[in-house]
Amino acid sequence: VKERILEYLAVQSRVKQMKGPILCLVGPPGVGKTSLGQSMARATNRKFVRISLGGVRDEAEIRGHRRTYIGSMPGRIVQNLSKAGARNPLIMLDEIDKMSMDFRGDPSSALLEVLDPEQNHTFNDHYLEVDLDLSEVMFVATANTLNIPGPLLDRMEVIRLPGYTEEEKLHIAERYLVPKQIKANGLKDDEIRISEGAVRDMVRYYTRESGVRNLERELAKICRKVVKDIALAGPVPLAGKRKNSKRTVHVGPKNLSKYLGVRRFDFGRAEKANEVGLVTGLAWTEVGGDLLQIEAALVPGKGQLTLTGKLGDVMQESAKAALSVVRARAQALGLDPDFHKHHDIHVHVPEGATPKDGPSAGIAMATALVSVLSKVPVRANVAMTGEITLRGRVLPIGGLKEKLLAALRGGIDTVLIPEENRKDLADLPRTLIQNLEIVPVRWFDQVLDVALERPLAPGAVPETETAVTVAPAVASEDEARPTQRH
Template sequence: TNKLKGPILCLVGPPGVGKTSLGNSIAKATGREFIRQSLGGVRDEAEIRGHRRTYIGSLPGKIVSNLKKAGTSNPLFLLDEIDKLGQDFRGDPASALLEVLDPEQNSKFQDHYLEIDIDLSDVMFVCTANSLNLPQALLDRMEIIRLEGYTEDEKVEIAERHLVEKQVEAHGLKPGEFTLTTEGLRALIQSYTREAGVRTLEREIAKLARKALRQILEKKTESVTITPDNLAEFAGVTKYRHGLSEEENQIGAVTGLAWTEVGGELLTIESVTVQGKGAIKTTGTLGDVMKESVETAFSFVKARAPTYGIKPSLFQRKDIHVHLPEGAVPKDGPSAGVGLVTAIVSTMTGVPVRRDIAMTGEVTLRGRVLPIGGLKEKLLAALRGGIKTVLIPQENEKDLAEIPTNIREGLEIVPVKHVDEVLKLALTESLTAIDWTDADELAAQPPVGIAPVADAVHH
C-alpha cells in the first residue's frame, strides 16, 4: 500500500496554553501510543543517535529506546521544548534531529549503537516550542501551527469547565461546599494573573480551594461562595492593576503595544526635553534594534520639523531623553516606531497625547508605517488595559481575519499608512505647519563675536 508520509507538526505558543496536552489528545484521537521526550537542555547528539558500542556505558539513543518502550512502530512521538536544545563541543543535537524529522530520509535512520536501519516513517512526530529561534533547516522540515494566548472569555470558560472542578476534586471538597462565581472568576483573572496560558490561574484557584477547605474544617462556615467582594480575603493582595495605563492625557507619554513570550503588554513610552545641544538619549534596557528605531524616529521628526510646527532651531538648544519604564525588563524590536515619533513630536510641540489610544508599527525615514508581528496578543493587551482605539499598520489589516470577533468589537482598530495619520488621531490638538526660511535660520543663530557666557576663567 502507498503509505502517507505524515507532516511533522510544530506547535508554537507561550507556556501554559496546552501544547503538550494537545499532543496527548492527537495520540488519543489517532489511536496511537503516546511517547513524550523532553529536549530541554539536551546538548549531546549521542542522546538522539546513541553512543558507539566501543564506549563503556554506551546506550542506544532516546529515539530507539522510546520506540522499544512503546512496543509499536507507529506511535505518536512528542518532542517537547525543541527550542531549548543546547549546543556544545559534543556536537549539535539540532542537526542530528534533521535526519529524524525528514520524512524522505527517516525510513533508514541509523542508531550508532544498533547499527541497523530503523524505519521511522510510520512514527508521527509532533514538536512543541515557545519561540521560533530554531535553525532554519529544522524549521523548513516542520509545519508550524501557532497557538496563541487565551482571551479573558476563553479563560473563564476553561476555568468553569475544567480547572475549578479539577481543584475541588483534588482538595476533597464535597459538592456545594465551594462555589466560584463567574464575576469572581473574572476578577481573579484580571487582578491576580497576567499570562497567556492558564497555569497561574490554576494555582490561584487551588489556593482559593485550600483556604475554603480550611475554613470549613475549622467549622467557621458550611460552604464558601467567592465573589469579587470577598475575593481579596481568600486570594490576598491584588497583584496586577487592571485598567487604563494612563490616568490623563499627558505630554510626551504614549501607550505602545509590546509582544512578549507570555502574551502582549502595554508599554508606556515617555520622552522629555532638557537643555542641551540636540542629542537624543535612551534608557530602559533597550536592544540594538530599538535604539536604532529611536534614532530613525528622531531623524524623521528633525527632517519634518516645520510641518509639525516645530522650529528647527529648537533642536540646537534642547536634548531629548526617551525612557521606556520598567527599566529592568529588556525590550527590543522595531514595532515601537510610531509611538516614538508621537512621543517626540508631543514633547517638542507641547501637545498632549490621548490616553485611550495605543499604537504599534515600525517607521521608516520617510514616515511610512511598516507591518509588525504578534498582532493578536497586542490587541488582547489593549483590550485588557481598557484602551478604546488601536492604530495598526495598513499591511496588518489582513491579519484581522484571524482575530476573535469579541476583540474586534471591543476595540476601534484603525489601519494607518503614514505617521501623519497617526499624529492626527493621537494628539489632542491638530498641529499647524510653520514657514521656515533661511532668514529665520540666520536669525536663530547666536550672534558672532560675542563669546558664550561661561564660568569665570581661573588664571
C-alpha cells in the first residue's frame, strides 16, 4: 500500500491533472483497513469521507432519489462530497462486499459508474440531475473477502492485507494499543506497566485472530480493572511528598489471569503424540487461518465412504478423489488392494457444527486414509495443505500466509505446501519462514515420505518421485502453470 501511494504522489508531482486511483483493500477483520484509509488521506492531503455500505440494498442510496418522491434526497456520494467541501476527497467505501440487492435495485451496479475512471467524470445523481465530475476523487474500498460482483471487482486495484504475525502484534500493542488504552481509561503512564511477556500471553492464550481487535479489548479490560483497583484503594499517602509515592500496577504473565480470567485457548499442538488416521490440515477463513484436524477410521463393511463434519460439495469431492488416489496406488504403497471389499471408511472433520469447504484438504485426507489402512501413525508436528489430483499431483492453494501463521500459532514444526506455491514464499516475512520448516511437494508420495512416522514398505515410492526438501527462501517458477486458486 505504501508503495502504491508513493507511486501516486510521484506521478501527481509531474502531471497537473490526474485521475484518482481506485483501490480495494482486502483482508480479515482488525488488520487496520479503515485506519489505513485515514492514513492515506493524511499522506495525500485530502479530506477523509467514510461511507458504510454494509447492508445497503437500495440503488437510490448511491444515485439518489428522483425529486418527485416524498422525502427524496441526493445519494450518499453527493451528500458526502457536500460535507467534505472539496472536489478531491478520499472516499472510503467500507465493507463493499456486504452489499445486497432487492426489488429496489442493485447498489453494486450503481457503483459501476462511480468506480469507472472512464465514466465517473459525468456521474449523474437522480436528485440533482446534473453531471458531477468524480475523476479527482480517490476511492478506497474495503472488504473481508473478494465476494464482489465481477464487473465491479474489475474496476478496482486489489491490495491484499494479510494477518499479523505474533511479533507484529507485539510491536503494534507496544507502540499504539497500550498508550491508546491508558489514555482512554484515564490512567497515567506511571500508574500501570504491562510487560512484553503479558502482551505475548494475551496474543497466545486470550485471543486467536488475524488482526488486533480482540487484543485491544483485552488491554482495555486490564486498564479498566486497574482504574477500579486504584479507586477502591483510596488516595496514596504523600509520604513527604515524594515523587515516587504513586502506586504502579505491574501486569505480567504471572498475574495476568487476575485481570483476564482463565486462559481461553491453548498455544501449541492440539495433539502431542503421533496417531494413526489423524492428520493436521490448514484452513483459511474470513478471520484468518486455522488448524483443521482430519480423522479417518476403518470399520467393517463393503467399501462405503462416509463423510461427516458439515463438509461442502467441493470438500466431499476432494475426499472421493483422495480415496481413488489411495486405491489406485494401494499395491505400490504396500496396502491391500481389496481393502474396500471388506471395510467401510469414515472421514470426519471436527468441529461438526462448523461448515467447511474447498479442495485444499485433499492431500491431508489422502494421508489420513493411507495411515489408517497401513496402521502407520502420522507425525503430530506436521501440517499440510494442497489439492490432490487422481494422478497424485499436488495443486496450488490460496491463503498461504494465513495458513502458515495458523501453523506457527499451533506449534507446528513442518508444513507441506504445493510446489507451485513456492513463489509465494518470497512475499512472506522472514521471521515466519525461519520459524517453520516449509517443504514444497509436487507429488503425493513426497507427502507420505515426510508425514508418516516410518516408511510404508521398501521400494514403495518410485525413485523419480523421491521427496526433496528445498530451501524455502529461494523462489522458483519452474513448471508453474496458471491454476484457479481457492
